Amino acid sequence: MKGPEQADRSGIVLVDKPKGVTSHDLVAAIRSTLGIRRVGHAGTLDPMATGLLIIGFGQATRLLKVIVGHDKTYLATIRLGQATTTDDADGKILPAKADSRLAVKNLGRAMVESTIADHLTGDINQVPDSFSAIKVNGRRAYDLARQGKEVELQSRPIHIDRFQVLDYRPLTLHGGPPGETSQNQGRDLTGTDASKTDATGAETVGTDRVDTEVVDTEARDTEVVDLDVAVTCSSGTYIRALARDLGGLLGTGGHLTSLRRTRVGRFDIGDPALQGRIVTGQVSSRTYRNRQGQEETRNRVDLAQPAEEILRDSISLVDAANLIMSTVEVDREEAAMLANGRFLKAQVNGPTAAVARDGEGPYLAAVLVPYKDSLAKPDVVFHRGSQW
Known part of the structure; x- marks a missing residue:
């Protein structure tokens, strides 16, 4: 207790x-x-x-x-040559077409990098995958998708600041089926280590570890390409959708096999x-x-x-506010005004932390947002009692 x-x-x-x-x-x-x-x-x-x-x-x-x-930064592995029902390794592998297998054979690192630079970098529109957490008529898209219902999501603008290929690995998956398979966590199909280092010595995310349950009686080797990538992107970007779209642009199909988020803003x-x-x-x-x-x-x-x-x-409210937004100093009288919902005469651009001080030190009084006539209004107010 x-x-x-x-x-x-x-x-x-x-x-x-x-x-x-x-x-x-x-x-x-x-x-x-x-x-x-x-x-x-x-x-x-x-x-x-x-x-x-x-x-x-x-x-x-x-x-x-x-x-x-x-904005956020991720390390990920994208597998080209296989598409899945969820655009990641938790879904079932979709049957590969002959032209997609040929596209994998004709791939090269330069082709992949030029496709990323031309189509998946900068300001782009992205359609989130149907297994995302976006709400459709009050329900999560992934709940509808798991019930087998068709989910249509609208494209939305996002910004990709960096989409860099750290490693390019052609692989042959032995005993892979030509038809549908399901993936579960288990051994690495390729027998390779799941992590490796790049030329700088930094650890990068490697091949995901999966077990494949064959549901087609005929099996054959499957050629794929695994890409270790680093992505820095705006909020609202789906890395699974980037893997899907890259595979679509290259004609190979693609899905995400591993994902690690390393940064959110200044954290x-x-x-x-x-x-x-x-x-x-x-x-x-x-x-x-x-x-x-x-x-x-x-x-x-x-x-x-x-x-x-x-x-x-843990990080205090004041320290967190200093990491995530601009700050302005207010006196105790102004802090009391903000606590009562009154506006502050100040010019702010975007969310701004109003920080006051008393005998115990600094504390977060409010988060201000711009208002007309050089005023800032308290969007959220905070009580002094639970800060330290």
């Missing part, structure tokens, strides 16, 4: 999400460990993905909508100043009976750090 002083605290937690659990599973683990009900995250990672997940608790959940809009998982504050966890499975009395098994996250350590290493 957590004390009331802990339940009233606020902060940002940086989590290195393990593979095999949902972002919601991480939120539930933080909520349970800290004994704090108000917990949320900034930007979903799929179960197969790993890397930086930003979680806010207490009043810091109000900062998440600012954080989620920042970088490789930043030495932040590495000691990152929460980690191990995945375990548990079996239970659902409401229908059926036995089910699902994964859960066991955090490696206790509550006291997570709270100690």
